[in-house]
Amino acid sequence: MPTLDEVTAALRASWCRETCDPGDVTDWTPANPARGQCGPTALVLHDLYGGDLLLAEVLLPDGSRQGVHWWNRLPDGREVDLTLDQFAPTEVVQAPRVVARPEGLPRYGAEQYLRLRSAVLTRLGQVSGDGPRASAG
Numbered sequence: 001m002p003t004l005d006e007v008t009a010a011l012r013a014s015w016c017r018e019t020c021d022p023g024d025v026t027d028w029t030p031a032n033p034a035r036g037q038c039g040p041t042a043l044v045l046h047d048l049y050g051g052d053l054l055l056a057e058v059l060l061p062d063g064s065r066q067g068v069h070w071w072n073r074l075p076d077g078r079e080v081d082l083t084l085d086q087f088a089p090t091e092v093v094q095a096p097r098v099v100a101r102p103e104g105l106p107r108y109g110a111e112q113y114l115r116l117r118s119a120v121l122t123r124l125g126q127v128s129g130d131g132p133r134a135s136a137g
Contacts (some may be wrong), residue, residue: 002124007048008082011041014119019112023067034086039109040116041082042070046101047117051075054096061090069093 002010015037020028024036042053052073058066071081087093106113 002048002126004049004080006124007045007120010120010123011037011044011082011116013123014116015041019116019119021109021112032086034083037086037116038070038083039106040113042072043101043106043113044117044120045072045080045082049074052098053101054079055099056094056096058087059092059094061092066091071096073098 012033015033017025017028019040020036021039028035045051046053049072054071054073056069058069060066069083069087071079071083073079084093
């Protein structure tokens with residue numbers, strides 16, 4: 001099993017426009033590579049480590065919804081949010097709730113998740129497998 005530091009480095013090196021949430025593609029830049037990467041990143045971490053998927057709304061100063069944000073709580077209780085720095089100071093992440101992961105591919109962003117997962121596992125020297133959770137431990 002790769003260390004969290006190794007997985008973090010592989011994830012960050014794999015983020016690109018093609019792994020970005022389709023709704024955030026216009027805001028994605030190499031200067032802010034975490035933008036739109038939270039969903040696929042949280043799923044890849046969940047594949048590797050299990051734990052809980054956390055989901056929260058992101059609000060703008062006027063109280064309107066900017067979107068949602070995903071991150072992880074590992075089985076040992078540590079929260080891991082590798083993409084929090086994507087947000088501007090005016091985008092405020094709210095308190096999370098635990099979301100159960102359905103079996104199979106996500107209904108939204110499956111292509112981005114599969115692309116990120118494959119790139120990360122390749123960087124880690126692992127075979128990507130055929131579907132989600134193929135490397136779950």
